[in-house]
Amino acid sequence: MKRKYFGTDGIRGQSNLFPMTPDLAMRVGIAVGTIFRNGAHRHRVVIGKDTRLSGYMLENALVAGFTAAGLDVFLLGPIPTPGVAMLTRSLRADVGVMISASHNPFEDNGIKLFGPDGYKLSDEIEAQIEDLLDKDMTAQLAKSQEIGRAKRVEGDIYRYIEHAKRTLPRDVTLQGLRVAIDCANGAAYKVAPLALWELGADVVTIGNEPNGMNINLDCGSTHPAALSKKVHEVRADIGIALDGDADRVLIVDENGTVIDGDQLMAVIADSWATDGLLKGDGIVATVMSNLGLERYLNGRGLDLHRTKVGDRYVVEHMRQHGFNVGGEQSGHLVLSDFGTTGDGLVAALQILACVKRQGKTVSEVCHRFEPVPQVLKNVRVSAGMSLENVTVRQAIADAEAELAKNGRLLIRPSGTEPLIRVMAEGDDRAQVERIVDELIGVIGGVRNVA
Template identity: 80%
Template sequence: MTRKYFGTDGIRGQSNVFPMTPDLAMRVGIAVGTIFRRGDHTHRVVIGKDTRLSGYMLENALVAGFTAAGLDVYLLGPIPTPAVAMLTRSLRADVGVMISASHNPFADNGIKLFGPDGYKMSDEIEARIEALIDRDNFHAQLARSHEIGRASRVDGDIYRYIEFVKRTLPRDVTLHGLRVVVDCANGAAYKAAPTALWELGADVVEIGTEPDGLNINKECGSTYPKTLQEKVHEVRADIGIALDGDADRVIIVDEQGSIIDGDQVMAVIAGNMVEDKELKGGGVVATVMSNLGLERHLNGMNLDLVRTKVGDRYVVEHMRKNGYNVGGEQSGHIVLSDFGTTGDGLVAALQVLAAVKRAGRPVSEVCRKFDPVPQLLRNVRITAGAAPLEDGNVKKAIADAEAELKGRGRLVIRPSGTEPLIRVMAEGDDPAQVESVVSGLIDVISSVRTAA
């Protein structure tokens, strides 16, 4: 299915550059409001955002669109993406919206949409939204004058989310005695994460909690763990927790400053749930990017690793359809369906903290469940409109690389859903072979990357 606006995680792009303009945001509001204005009840939408400067612009444009479509708007302000999903259900809203470009730089922004059940919208609904946005008689969808919606800013709902998060920590666990560094990426969780951890008893050292609209994800957060590693060493912390700009993903740093990625986090949580007899589905759902080492580790526990396309929404869809309650991505999106409907970095971190407290051992021991297979990921930037993966020489090079790795590793090549990139990933037991395969493919793809 070819889509004009939506990628793997909503609509995303550079602020004030199509499609991330106030005009399109308003049209999104009208289109989504039209689809979800069903029944005779008062319709409502909740809108959250991260800390990007452009959030003000897009927020107001969305308000104009939704109220024009006849929905009442409740503005949550800066708040994590999983909080928007939770509050969409809790407040019985028809739609939830998060204005965020997640881990991207401040100049980018995005629009993520949730249905009344708190789950991200399906491909089919996104296709309907796109069709309505592009209709010639677009303004025929507007509400009548007496049906125009109202807008109000909601204060205090972030504390509903904080209380929800705290309740996910097992009752027999307290964080007293743990020194925790939390890096909030100058993003959406800059209030919620330090508050929740402190109220649960931790000695909290916070960084990335001074957003100015321009510094979100800038040399901080889950995509830049160096800052967290340095702070963990400086204050001799037991653990470091790095969230991204909208706090739906997490990366852990142990007491030695080593990084623990999403694959290791899933292994920790799944192992604990097996011990507590709470794991459902007989395994874990992850994407094609998760390390082969995780798959081997789970197989050794008689558990399966089921792989989906990249994107936490596809992980969630498979979990819902097949009854799994643990899933996620190597990048740190961890989905625990017993607690929520989307990735939640803070909730996942609390499950890791619970494992550490129960074990009474250092994070470096508790959270190193397997040795990762050597894996190499490189990106090739392409010109907008180019399709190098359709080139005959590229197809042949990919087929040759797959044949070379067969039985000894894996190859994943895909276009990014959020940036003009081709991502090339290979893994295998022989790191030299992996390096050779990736380098060769990068050279071939680069030679045709600008051909539109």
């Protein structure tokens, strides 16, 4: 059944437009509070946010909903998403909330929800919430004497800082490293530079002056050019680019070259395998990760397990099959030994540990494989257009046969737009481009066929 409110990562949309309105946020608080209000103990929820102007509005609406449902609210202020997940467990909260639209522009906002175990909610629980949102919840409200209280506990962000610092191996210090970090004017603008400085690094920070409207604006992991420039300017050893809620990271080497999540996963997998820490004899990534990563891992006796696009699917596979390293090409890296969701700062610390231990430059440490040429194009289709069309299926089969073992083909509908995404990769760029163009032509030719 198509969901009305929840997407692949919580509820998200443009602020003050459906569904990202204060009215719905309050109803989310009541609905979620109702579902997690189990037992006789005093129930509590932790709420964090990034730096978007609309965060104040949604925060207050959520407080109204949760307190009306009888839960006590702990307001964390600006804090990375992984900090909310960690503090949900640390404070023994019944539920955690992060108000953020991640890497989206400031006009957007979102509500991410975590269960008491620190993991994002299952599809089943989200379905229960959706069911309640469209009902009269008056009967679910707490009695007058059971209404919850709310208090601001900004000091608890230091728990997250200490947690992140403890993930750096004990034999490693960051002394002698000049680190440039771009906080995207987002949730990590306080915690990330402070954690790096306390670990001994010489820290140069940009993207740490949020004004409510400049989050992700020409900065952060979606716009790493600013960080590349700063690395050159201050002659930094490494650059760290976070996104708006700091659950993903890209690295910039000493030459200003951007290093994506695939290379970072290769570095961590190799290091952890050498130290006997890697579980599952491989890692988990999405179908979008480069074939070069898969070949690199196979050459070291490790496997690459692929999931659908979305970090929640990566985490689900990791939990079900016992892996402790996973992530996405975009830099959303999940290290389950340290947390329940992607954590840009913690992932960066693992890369810094490799750099320090090997005594090499970041470019030497992080360039593990040559990416295979990858071409991705979209074709707009009519509503209801199916990839089961006979002509399309035959064209896909022919393309797969041509690529054989020298490449990979991925064709999938967009989850948010009436588009078909066609991606191919292989050793011969000209061949890959031709195959994608031919498939786009075939799909476009039948796009009006339902």
